[in-house]
Amino acid sequence: MSVGERAVALGLADSSINTVDQFVRRGLKNLKTFSIVDGKLDGDLLDKHQLSCYELAFCTAELAAAREVCVYARKVGDDDSLATDAALGFSSEAVTSALQRLLARATDLGLDVVELSALFDDSAISVLRAQYGSAEFLAGIGSAVADRGSSRLPTLLSDDKEMVRDMFARFGADVVDPLAEKIHRHDLDIPDEILKQAAELGCFGISIPERFGGLQPDDRDDSLGMIVVTEELSKASLGAAGSLITRPEIAAKALLQGGTVAQQETWLPQIASGEKLCAIAITEPNFGSDVASLGLKATPVEGGWVLNGSKTWCTFAGKASLLLAMARTEKDPALGHKGLSLFLVEKPAATGHEFRHQQPEGGVIQGKAIATLGYRGMHSYDVFFEDYFVPADCLIGEENGRGKGFYFTMAGFAGGRIQTAARATGVMQAAFEKALSYSRERKVFGNPVGDYQLTQVKLGRIMATLTASRQFSYAVARMMDEGAGQMEASLVKLFSCRAAEWVTREAMQIHGGMGYAEETAVSRYFVDARVLSIFEGAEETLALKVIARNLVANA
Numbered sequence: 001m002s003v004g005e006r007a008v009a010l011g012l013a014d015s016s017i018n019t020v021d022q023f024v025r026r027g028l029k030n031l032k033t034f035s036i037v038d039g040k041l042d043g044d045l046l047d048k049h050q051l052s053c054y055e056l057a058f059c060t061a062e063l064a065a066a067r068e069v070c071v072y073a074r075k076v077g078d079d080d081s082l083a084t085d086a087a088l089g090f091s092s093e094a095v096t097s098a099l100q101r102l103l104a105r106a107t108d109l110g111l112d113v114v115e116l117s118a119l120f121d122d123s124a125i126s127v128l129r130a131q132y133g134s135a136e137f138l139a140g141i142g143s144a145v146a147d148r149g150s151s152r153l154p155t156l157l158s159d160d161k162e163m164v165r166d167m168f169a170r171f172g173a174d175v176v177d178p179l180a181e182k183i184h185r186h187d188l189d190i191p192d193e194i195l196k197q198a199a200e201l202g203c204f205g206i207s208i209p210e211r212f213g214g215l216q217p218d219d220r221d222d223s224l225g226m227i228v229v230t231e232e233l234s235k236a237s238l239g240a241a242g243s244l245i246t247r248p249e250i251a252a253k254a255l256l257q258g259g260t261v262a263q264q265e266t267w268l269p270q271i272a273s274g275e276k277l278c279a280i281a282i283t284e285p286n287f288g289s290d291v292a293s294l295g296l297k298a299t300p301v302e303g304g305w306v307l308n309g310s311k312t313w314c315t316f317a318g319k320a321s322l323l324l325a326m327a328r329t330e331k332d333p334a335l336g337h338k339g340l341s342l343f344l345v346e347k348p349a350a351t352g353h354e355f356r357h358q359q360p361e362g363g364v365i366q367g368k369a370i371a372t373l374g375y376r377g378m379h380s381y382d383v384f385f386e387d388y389f390v391p392a393d394c395l396i397g398e399e400n401g402r403g404k405g406f407y408f409t410m411a412g413f414a415g416g417r418i419q420t421a422a423r424a425t426g427v428m429q430a431a432f433e434k435a436l437s438y439s440r441e442r443k444v445f446g447n448p449v450g451d452y453q454l455t456q457v458k459l460g461r462i463m464a465t466l467t468a469s470r471q472f473s474y475a476v477a478r479m480m481d482e483g484a485g486q487m488e489a490s491l492v493k494l495f496s497c498r499a500a501e502w503v504t505r506e507a508m509q510i511h512g513g514m515g516y517a518e519e520t521a522v523s524r525y526f527v528d529a530r531v532l533s534i535f536e537g538a539e540e541t542l543a544l545k546v547i548a549r550n551l552v553a554n555a
Helices: 003-034 043-079 081-104 113-121 123-132 135-148 159-186 192-200 223-236 238-242 246-258 261-273 333-339 405-441 453-481 486-510 512-516 521-529 539-553
Strands: 278-281 297-301 304-315 322-328 340-346 354-358 364-369 380-391
Touching (some): 003 113, 003 539, 043 539, 081 123, 113 123, 135 405, 159 192, 159 223, 159 238, 223 405, 223 453, 246 405, 261 322, 340 405, 405 486, 486 512, 486 521
Antiparallel strands (some): 297 304, 304 380, 354 364
């Protein structure tokens, strides 16, 4: 494809994306009209349109991913024509997917079915779908990838980021990957062999400023560096390495946002060095993502607070010696999230699936691991607090931090979402590499599996989706480093996590029966990917309460 042809093709993609996006925006405006009372958006009325909100959130995420992968293809230019092919293939499928979602909900959204149907004949969309959504074109991407024997496209990262990526890729391949299957199959703790070397590489200080012993520059955020590292760790193993950065990142952001100088100087160096491994205790059994309703009680006593209540899905709580716990310090339930505060809760590190610690004063903290399909190694726990004492200087912000815990975690939540998108990309990369290798080696009816068109189409689609996910997350990271990108972090999380489920499923399918065998790594990738749409903001909550509500309010 010549320079001119590439420009025309990518212009076609842009035009198609923008055309469909206009109807998405029209649907959002109609939902706003349906849900306005006295000039204000009424949440209860909007909830009567949850399915429409859900579909529009996905439309927005898919189209945003398509835009970013087209931007990427232009930057790559002549360096790798496969980047343009991947962008065009993905854009064609994203436009078609969004149109189908809109058509399915047209009546609910107040859109004209005839007008929407006519978009399939729109000149740009019609050509995009015919030329770049065809089986021949998609199979061509898969065939090209198989011929070159590599699934990597230019990253366009700076030299220093490439150096960091390479360093953690080697760590993942040499240290994590050889242990990953054993950890998964036997549901083991992450061994100290991994944790020690991760700490030596600065893994736990990725989001902590250099002045506190971390790797992040003192004068700016480095979300891009964080997700580059996360992707490589997740490629090696989601459960044994991919989430090592998440908990210290959330704790560090909360401390940097609301902690006193003394708290920052005390805790951040210990977190950065790996001396204090972290867990996050926010979710509760009866409330899930409904943070405003949390009920863990913090009662003031002489010298501090006592905690009573429970948390669930507290990942890594066993080996962690520091829990970031959100508790209700204010008695008035009407305060909602304004009555919540954050505590740094110390406990002894413990191995295995259960732990119990009793303080000299009698307070108890105990936990039991929840058996899960995948994401093993980290272990997620139910945690119970009974009169557990926390010193006053472990309330983040101390007295000035009372009632502000929710706000202190917001930056960490956004970081956790984009990081989860990077985790999804890492798992997709691992699955793609295994599928590509197997398709070239395994013969069926006398030919390699990869010689058949359907396999080539699968590989082409995986390549396009993986590229879109990676470049979308890179773009959002750059936005966040400039102080923006909060909504985009939710969008990329929504898109990439669902994509990871599909990609790992297709990689497993390419393996046939062997894909279902535990001895094959793709079976682990498949069960690990399933958690991505659930944690760091469940897909439904993210789509309805964060993305759609924001989009409708601003329509």
